[in-house]
Amino acid sequence: MPLAPASPFRGRHFDPEIITLCVRWYLRFSLSLRDLEEIMAERGLRIDHTTIWRWTQVYGPEAQRRLQGQIKYKRSTWHIDETYIKVAGRWNYLFRAVDSSGATVDFYLSDTRDRQAARYFFQKALNNPDNPDPRVFCVDGNRSYPAAVRQMQGDGELSEHVRCRKRRYLNNRIESDHRHIKRRLRAMQGPRTAATAWRTIQGLEAIHMIRKGQMLGITRRNRDA
Numbered sequence: 201m202p203l204a205p206a207s208p209f210r211g212r213h214f215d216p217e218i219i220t221l222c223v224r225w226y227l228r229f230s231l232s233l234r235d236l237e238e239i240m241a242e243r244g245l246r247i248d249h250t251t252i253w254r255w256t257q258v259y260g261p262e263a264q265r266r267l268q269g270q271i272k273y274k275r276s277t278w279h280i281d282e283t284y285i286k287v288a289g290r291w292n293y294l295f296r297a298v299d300s301s302g303a304t305v306d307f308y309l310s311d312t313r314d315r316q317a318a319r320y321f322f323q324k325a326l327n328n329p330d331n332p333d334p335r336v337f338c339v340d341g342n343r344s345y346p347a348a349v350r351q352m353q354g355d356g357e358l359s360e361h362v363r364c365r366k367r368r369y370l371n372n373r374i375e376s377d378h379r380h381i382k383r384r385l386r387a388m389q390g391p392r393t394a395a396t397a398w399r400t401i402q403g404l405e406a407i408h409m410i411r412k413g414q415m416l417g418i419t420r421r422n423r424d425a
Contacts, residue, residue: 208262218245222252223259227400227407230387257396260403267406268330270416275299276335278325279374280345282313283382286390287397294401295321298377304409305331309398318348323357337364340371380408 209216222236231239233249240247277300282293293313297305306325310317325331339345345364352358381404391397410418 208259214245214247218247219255219259222247223255223263223403224407226252226256227260227384227403228411230384232387256403257399260406261399263410264402264406267409267415271330271409272303272414272416274303274305274330274332275301276332277338278305278334278336279338279371280321281340281371281374281378282342283378285309285382285385285397285401287394288390288392292394292397293317294381296374296378296381297321297325298374300373302373302377303412303414304377304405307401307405309394309401311394313342313344315344315347315351318342318344319352322348322352326358333359334362337362338370338374339364339366341366380411381405 207216209219212219218240222240225231225239226233226236233252236252237247237249278297279300280295280297282295285292285294290311293310295308295310295317297307299305306321306328308317308321308324310320326334337345337349346366349358349362349364353360353362381401384404385391385400388400391400409415
């Protein structure tokens with residue numbers, strides 16, 4: 201008889217509900233770690249702000265991992281763009297894609313904005329079993345995307361029927377979707393390392409997907425229940 205998987209909360213001094221609540225509130229709202237420490241203290245719980253930060257680094261990526269296989273169907277038109285994220289005082293690039301309904305498709309953090317980075321992002325999105333085969337890529341004026349698409353089609357990694365469309369205002373959907381991630385990262389005053397940045401972004405994207413009602417069994421009406 202196979203053993204049941206160990207709980208990710210094993211060995212913690214607080215109940216899973218408290219940990220989950222702190223992580224969700226920190227990733228969802230523009231609260232500082234000390235704000236959460238104070239909010240928990242008002243409820244009779246003494247939780248140090250550094251403890252909440254450590255929880256975020258562990259359970260943010262865990263939330264994103266557990267969404268795999270539990271995501272609603274996505275559409276085959278992808279709006280793709282990258283936004284700037286400051287990590288340890290240096291600008292990095294967060295590649296993101298949403299479908300034509302606004303559902304998050306995938307994301308990838310890179311320290312470059314060239315063709316190879318765009319190709320890595322496409323490969324990550326295509327290898328995600330939750331994503332359908334794309335038909336159309338809607339992109340901005342960044343020439344790295346069409347170059348990466350041509351290279352991948354030439355190597356047989358991408359169907360020749362996939363089109364790459366560039367048109368003014370075509371990518372307003374993804375640019376609007378960037379706002380939540382950028383606003384929350386700005387309130388955090390920027391991650392100190394690439395590793396913490398990536399773990400934080402995984403958590404932010406997971407909570408953002410739940411907020412948009414992308415998880416099976418969750419809609420925009422009952423997402424905060």
